[in-house]
Amino acid sequence: MERPTLDQIWAWLDQIPDPEIPVISLVDLGVIRDALWKGDTLHLKVTPTYSGCPATAVINLDIQQHLRANGIDKLVLERQLSPAWTTDWISEKGRRNLQKFGIAPPPKDGEHGSYGALLGRVVECPRCGSKTTERISQFGSTPCKASYRCTECLEPFDYFKCI
Amino acid sequence: MADKALFEFLTRIGDTTLVLGHRVSEWCGHAPALEEDIALANTALDLIGHTRMWLSRAGEVEGKGRTEDDLAFLREAHEFRNYLLVERPNEDFAVTITRQFLFDAWHRLMLISLQESSDQRVSEIAEKASKEVAYHVERSTDLVVRLGDGTEESHRRMQHAVDILWPYTGELFTDDETDRELSDRGIIPLPSSLEGEWKTHVDGVLSAATLVRPEREYAHKGGKAGVHTEHLGFLLAEMQVTHRAHPGATW
Numbered sequence: 235m236e237r238p239t240l241d242q243i244w245a246w247l248d249q250i251p252d253p254e255i256p257v258i259s260l261v262d263l264g265v266i267r268d269a270l271w272k273g274d275t276l277h278l279k280v281t282p283t284y285s286g287c288p289a290t291a292v293i294n295l296d297i298q299q300h301l302r303a304n305g306i307d308k309l310v311l312e313r314q315l316s317p318a319w320t321t322d323w324i325s326e327k328g329r330r331n332l333q334k335f336g337i338a339p340p341p342k343d344g345e346h347g348s349y350g351a352l353l354g355r356v357v358e359c360p361r362c363g364s365k366t367t368e369r370i371s372q373f374g375s376t377p378c379k380a381s382y383r384c385t386e387c388l389e390p391f392d393y394f395k396c397i
Numbered sequence: 398m399a400d401k402a403l404f405e406f407l408t409r410i411g412d413t414t415l416v417l418g419h420r421v422s423e424w425c426g427h428a429p430a431l432e433e434d435i436a437l438a439n440t441a442l443d444l445i446g447h448t449r450m451w452l453s454r455a456g457e458v459e460g461k462g463r464t465e466d467d468l469a470f471l472r473e474a475h476e477f478r479n480y481l482l483v484e485r486p487n488e489d490f491a492v493t494i495t496r497q498f499l500f501d502a503w504h505r506l507m508l509i510s511l512q513e514s515s516d517q518r519v520s521e522i523a524e525k526a527s528k529e530v531a532y533h534v535e536r537s538t539d540l541v542v543r544l545g546d547g548t549e550e551s552h553r554r555m556q557h558a559v560d561i562l563w564p565y566t567g568e569l570f571t572d573d574e575t576d577r578e579l580s581d582r583g584i585i586p587l588p589s590s591l592e593g594e595w596k597t598h599v600d601g602v603l604s605a606a607t608l609v610r611p612e613r614e615y616a617h618k619g620g621k622a623g624v625h626t627e628h629l630g631f632l633l634a635e636m637q638v639t640h641r642a643h644p645g646a647t648w
Binding site: 282284285286287288315316317318319320370371372373374375377381395397 | 432433435436439440442443444445446447449450520521522524525526528529531532535536
């Protein structure tokens with residue numbers, strides 16, 4: 235069998251939706267860190283978003299199924315912990331799709347995980363664009379999200395937390 | 398064994414996140430508000446995620462083929478190395494949140510320091526976990542202030558929580574032979590070296606919360622050496638029952 239090009243592989247990977255937020259692909263999410271051929275075996279490096287996220291196992295399964303359906307039989311998935319996943323790796327396309335879906339995308343401010351950076355952050359309402367919003371909880375329906383409420387249009391919404 | 402001291406440390410931190418993760422998960426479906434229920438479940442999930450990284454590494458270091466599941470579900474209480482603080486029962490929401498706050502403040506400092514570990518895997522796991530823990534600290538700090546400086550009833554309960562949990566915090570900062578060996582090898586910080594910064598953070602938050610830190614310095618110890626309170630046995634019985642009733646089951 236002819237080895238598909240890496241461009242083709244990335245195009246296939248970009249068709250796989252995130253299991254919990256299906257408007258964004260695994261490539262948009264930035265969890266696939268590397269793809270390379272070693273002989274006739276495809277090696278992919280996959281990094282978890284949150285260490286306890288149940289979607290991690292589903293993501294690996296989805297990758298295997300989708301690539302197998304496209305004729306890739308020899309596939310090795312390697313877990314990569316470092317550098318740790320950051321929301322900076324979410325693509326522009328991914329950010330736009332999150333916003334359209336009603337999830338406020340994370341800011342790209344380069345400051346993550348530092349205690350101070352979490353405080354006093356302005357989160358824009360993904361529906362009306364208002365900057366006056368309030369946090370209901372640091373945690374939401376999935377590990378990667380927090381719950382917010384817009385004080386202008388009054389709609390509650392999810393915010394994709396910055397890490 | 399390949400590296401007894403490193404295995405010991407990995408079970409200390411992995412058992413600590415496992416036991417606290419299980420304790421916090423006991424609130425699932427019972428928390429006082431939906432947002433709190435979700436937040437507690439998310440915190441528990443993060444801690445169990447950290448446990449998987451720590452304990453699977455512990456199994457590799459031990460070299461006897463034990464997996465993270467073997468270590469979590471097939472050891473007895475005396476083989477667990479978690480700190481006593483995290484096996485304290487949930488009691489009311491004030492005790493749960495105060496326990497979380499006292500732990501989170503320590504956890505954050507420990508993980509920041511472990512990112513500089515000379516052991517590459519330890520530093521990678523710490524890097525990953527510390528991003529999540531930044532959110533835990535923010536939330537528990539917030540709640541301690543809100544509940545401490547809240548109503549008369551919430552203040553009373555929070556002060557009670559601080560009083561009964563305080564004697565369990567000293568163990569976080571005691572050094573033993575294993576700590577000294579690993580610290581000499583650049584793998585972990587000496588636990589006692591974290592105490593100053595921890596106290597500064599905790600004192601600042603307690604004072605903003607109008608809560609008083611107990612003066613007494615007595616510290617319950619033993620968890621790190623496998624000597625536990627009776628509470629751990631009950632917790633393990635519940636956590637391990639399925640695995641023990643159906644040996645080798647996977648899910």
